[in-house]
Amino acid sequence: MQLDAVTIDIGTTRPLVLLHSVDAAEMGAHPLDRVRIEDGTESMTGIVKRTDELVDRGTIGVTEPLRHVRGTVDVTLAGQPRSVRYVRKKLDDVELDADELETIVRDVHENRLSDVELGAYVSAIYANGLSLEETEHLTQAMTEVGQQLTWKGPVVADKHSIGGVAGDSVTPIVVSIVAETGLTMPKTSSRAVTSPAGTADVMEVFCDVEFSIDEIEAIVAETNGCLVWGGGVDLSPVDDEIIRAENPLSIDPPGQLIASVLSKKRSAGSTHVVIDVPYGEGAKVESLVDARKLADDVKRVGDHLDVDVTCAITHGTAPTGRGVGPVLEARDVLAVLEGDGPEPLRLKSIRLAEMLLDHCGVDASAADVLDSGRALERFRRIVAAQNGDSEVESDDLEPGEETTTVRADRSGIATRIDNRQLSDVARRAGAPLDARAGLVIHREAGEAVVAGDSLYTIHAEAAAKLEEANALADRLEPIRVRSKADALVERR
Template sequence: MELEATTIDIGTTRPLVLLNTADADELGVHPLDRVRIWWNGETTTGIVKRTDELVDAGTVGVTEPLHYVSGPVEVKHAGTPRSVRYVRKKLDDLELEAHELECIVEDIHENRLSDVELSAYVSAIYTNGLSLEETKHLTEAMSGVGQQLTWDAPVVADKHSIGGVAGNCVTPVMVAIVTEAGLTMPKTSSRAVTSPAGTADVMEVLCDVEFSIEEIQSIVAETNGCLVWGGGVDLSPVDDEIIRAENPLSIDPDGQLMASVLSKKRSAGSTHVVIDVPYGEGAKVESIVAARELSDDFKRVGDHLGMDVTCAITHGADPIGHGIGPALEARDVLEVLEGSGPESLRLKSLRLSELLLEHCGVDASATEILDSGRALERFRRIVDAQGGDPTIQSTDVEPGDESVTIRADRGGIASRVDSRQISDLARRAGAPLDRGAGVVIHQSAGDAVDPGDRLFTIRAETTSKLEEAAELADELEPIRVRSKADALIERR
């Protein structure tokens, strides 16, 4: 069928084509069927949406991923991608072969799967899991798609946390320590998806984080490291599509998690990686037994990929640091580098840095590098190389002007600081898009609390968002205050 292609914006990243119902009936296509489109000697595939109003008969509407298609085109019914058969196979709880996983990854990368089919894949992995062999093959396939970073250094250090702990911004401190010790550590990090701040959001308070591969290589040549947004360099891009499908249901199955983390590390050229696996109430991994099992599997998949992977099993029931949100976490990072700051952030940064240095075979003291001020100077060099102010101090970082402090209405013990609720409050206040928004925590688990003591302060950039966050705070209990007797029972 010959039609006229016209661009249309319906806010999707999928390669959808809108066909008038009359044309769709003539072609014999139903919603989510595929059509092949020929124009100017080239061809592409689109996923069908039928409409009576958005496009006229004789016209095919192409969404943003297909905006390069225009003018007269020929449209024909196309078959279902082969990978859909393999998604059904996994839904039946059958193990997938390496070539089947490669096919799924390729079709996700080429946008051949509809949102429904991609969701079915994620649901199949969540429900039936991945074997260790499947995880190895999936990771290898994902890391083979997209751009690759390469380095001359024989040892390239890296670190990743599986997440779930508010304020866990140890990465900037670690990069400063490890690069000052002489190692190469080109850290590509994510922006927040469901959390109040990713490492890239925190660093963007202080400097630029979006660079080309050539610019990243120049920064690393100058400073030994970088702290940049990984999404700007197309590393393991299939992972980003899968995460987009996982987020609405807040699921992150272990096999896919390992493939996600290690495919990006391999694409970034990392050779030695420390994985932070927090466990505890509210964390992604709730028991130490499960944390150990996950850690062992991370190491096995790393071995398969030729990466030296070790894991740190850390306490993840409580937030790390005082501030939750981009500016507040950036302030905590600078305070630690300056020699003060939250003790929880300082200690975890040192522990993971010592582990990474030892893992890479470097005989250096993370504590000495931090306490001497050398890490701060190295961090400032990285900030400078990334277009920031090299003289930046913690006191220069200002959170949002709007604030409200929640105080204890009774005395006792702070028996629990809930990472998830704290994160929900920070996001309601505007984080991470509003960099100054977030939550400042005034009490830690185990602290004695008197009536009227500050529990936490919400910071926002607008009055309306502050009011929304304050209303949510009334419904939640981010910091539990219990009598001493009740607190002892609760913590057992």
């Protein structure tokens, strides 16, 4: 069928085409079928959406990825990508081989899967998991797609956290310490997946995080390190597409998580990596047994990729910092670098930096580098190199002005601070898209509380979002207060 191509912006990164329902019926094209589009010079594939209003009969609407299609084109039905069959296999809990996983990765990269099919892939991995062999094959395939960074030195340091702990913004502090010792640490980070703030979201409070590879190389040459968004430089770009599918479901299945982390590290040119695996009630990994298994799997996949990985298994039962959300976590980061800030955040940053320095064979004290102010100066140099204000101080960072303080309705002891619930409330308040949204935690687990004491304060940029966060907080119990007698029973 010959149709006239017109460009239609419907805000999608997928190669969708819009067919009038009469033309689609005549062609036998159903929603999510594929059509082949030929303009005399090349052949392209589009995913069908049917409409009665957005395009006229005799016309095919092409979206942003196909915007170069012009004039009269030949449109015929095309078959499904092979990867759809492999997604169905995984939904049936059948183990996939290397070629099948490579095909899925290639089709994701080339935008051949619809959002529904990509969601089915993520759901299949979440429901049925990945074997270690599948994880190795998937990680390798994801690494080979997209750009890769290379560095001159034999040792390139890196650090990553599995996540699940509120206010756990240790990465900017660790990078500042490690880079100050002379090691190369080009840190590429993700934006938030299931949390109120990823490292890239926190750093964007201070400076730009999207750079080209040439710009990143210049920043690292000047400062020994960087803190940039990995998605801006096409490192393991399939990971970014999968994260986009995971976001609405707030899921991050272990096998895919390992592939995500290590494909990014390998693509970034990292040789020595410390992976933080927090565990505990409310964290992403809840038991010590699961944390150890995940750590073992990460190290084995790292060996497969020739990346030297060591894991830190840390307690994740309570938030690391006081702030949750981009601006509030940025404030904690800068306060620690300035010599103040939450003590758990300071201690964890020192521990992970010490592990990474030792792993890289560097004889230096992370605590000395931090306490001397040298890490702060290195951080300011990195911020300046990334087009930020190097003179900013922690007190300059103001959260959203719409606030509510949640108070204890009884006297007793704060027996539990729930990472997941705090993160849910912060996200409902608008974080991470609203950078100044989030919450500030006023209590620690085990602390005595008097009725009326403040437990945490919610910050939002809009009154409507504050109201939504308040409503969620009323249904949850992010900070659990129990009488002393009940607290003793809980500890038993």
